[in-house]
Amino acid sequence: MALRRRKNKAPPLDGECPLMACMKLLGGAWTPNIVWYLSAGPRRFSELRHDIPGVSSKVLSARLKELVEKGVVSREVRPTSPPSVEYALTEIGAQLVPVIDAIVAVGKRLKEEKARASSRSRQAPDRLVLAED
Amino acid sequence: MALRRRKNKAPPLDGECPLMACMKLLGGAWTPNIVWYLSAGPRRFSELRHDIPGVSSKVLSARLKELVEKGVVSREVRPTSPPSVEYALTEIGAQLVPVIDAIVAVGKRLKEEKARASSRSRQAPDRLVLAED
């Protein structure tokens, strides 16, 4: 007990495993984007591919598969003339949206801070944009 | 107009770059844990190392460095007899805590869902506790 340092030790992280699982999920490349672009409604493969610039079909397919497996996204094949597949967020998937939102918010703040800091050391960089480190 | 599919296209994700930046941050192994364990107050290197079982000093050090650089964590060296260093969340870092919380929450739900699904194939668990692990 001697150690006063232990005063405010955080609880054991409500459950590390869930954290890991969920982080592994949206840790995957493009995953947050996929969820985000599904947040406005169902979307087809090609649409997503077009929505998200720079994602390869391989990765998109892989992420989608994972998401479906984990129960975050639903997949519906529609037997139309040209075969089409609709992906949509499940209820659980929808819970991810505010999370992503929050992450983006923090990301923005991080950027602003950094810009503020670099503008302080230099003079007024009227043209010098923050060269991403 | 033809395309009705474009009906509810999500906005271009408020800023992809911030997302990427932030995800890269807490995408790093153990990062969420570090932030979490700092959320209850300042903590020293060894304490964190002890708090988080399985993390190597190398990784802990690396993550900490990143977090300090990004402005999420502050580092204070105290010139005491045995040299000690205190890490703490900055204000921005504190904003990450609810995010992690939310992620954990979703992770739990994911797990419950999965348990529920597998229990369906087995028998009826009338007393299904969510074995937090």
Add this chain to the structure above:
DNA sequence: CCGTATCCCTGGAGATACTG
């Protein structure tokens, strides 16, 4: 249109050992 299959390659993470 909706993916899967390959190859390659990089960075991140574990283990271990060592310094101020």
Add this chain to the structure above:
DNA sequence: CAGTATCTCCAGGGATACGG
């Protein structure tokens, strides 16, 4: 105590090409 230094390993992701 608080890290840094190496080394190795491999999953994950980009590019490209092909199949249903």
